[in-house]
Amino acid sequence: MADNEHTATANNNLIKDELSHEKQRIVVAGSVCQRFAIIKAIAKNSYEIIEADAAVDLLAMLSEHEYDLVITSTDLPGHNSVELMQSIFKVGKSFAVLAQSDTDDEIDRVLALELGADDCVPMSCGSRELKARVHALLRRRSKNFTSFIKTPSKGANMVGSELSHRGWVVNRDRRQLYSPSGNVIPVSNVEYCVLVSLFANPGSIRDRSSLRDSNAGSGEPDLRSIDVSISRIRKKMARYSSQNIIETVHGVGYRLIKDRSGSE
Template structure:
């Protein structure tokens, strides 16, 4: 399907080397109102991305050439990149954690029920498209904490030295959850609700993984910004100031 057309429907790119799976997923999601394009490997994926940026990529782990994990790492490094759902025939928890570590928004083992995949697609896109609070719509609205600056409209994070730090959609949502509730202990269930939605099927280890990634982005290896409170959860320690 041509993804270059102007259409409000969300665009999805399915990257899998199995043509049967590509056709099944493409047809099923297409029947539910999505514009779907497919690719068989990383090279075809890059060609598709050069034509039109999708809202979400469904990415198989086992691919010829660059595997899905390597491709996920490249995609997650892009500013305002697409959301990513990874699929893996292995389905091991370690693979799931690695995928989340590299920037995936969700992870499903193969074979997966198409309806479950559809539910995950809807959940990930809903988080991506959630309207921002009214106070964030003012031009240049920013939050400052511990020398860092986060532009809530552009989703632009700058270090105390002025370096722009790329955040995935999941990392931004998690950081936003902390910024809105500074100096309060938040347990894993609360963070799952705030960052991934109440209907998310994510498990609490996913929050630990995302916090680990966010700490690396914030150069917070000592846990001075996001502090672990044993047996309770996490607390965002800096004072947060908002400016318009």
């Protein structure tokens, strides 16, 4: 067995270990009333739930421990909504994020999604819908892991746990993106999965359906959301390089751009 296959197998075992804990771990952050309503809606006994009431507490928890899902108000004491979402993703760990807007304003929810949240609900969201969205995010996260624990094909662009292309690196152990100059670029769970799909086979076209499947979505709305995810990834990359490496293949999907010589 080749060295990269040994490494991939070891990584697979680590990921399986992460998935093996009995209850999925959820952080619920917000006011006492918000936390009570959320915990009541999602069935407390089904999960291991940890609570936080301020941004500093939430960020400390995320830095020190592993969680499956973060459910947070966009208005925690200590941070405004933009600062909060940016700080959450700077932690660089592989949890899904469900934001709860403190208003019913659509603009607030769109902003949270643009900043990287996997989902966002208004304050008026009913308990049944909230429970369904939590289940969907956790189911999606579990599928995200299992869809990438397979040993890659010989043609995959992989060295150990890293996928690289033109100086950019996706580290699968840390679930992070690194710029050519070594900067860590925070990405959401969905963005990470899209990057892995593209970086695994540079130059190969990935249609929206396959990119959607990589983050376990289904249906037309998720196909459109792939375009939003690609747009966010490009904006993040543009902060560190003027060179766009993700090409839109009109009417088909996306691929990583190769050098003219054909090399990666």
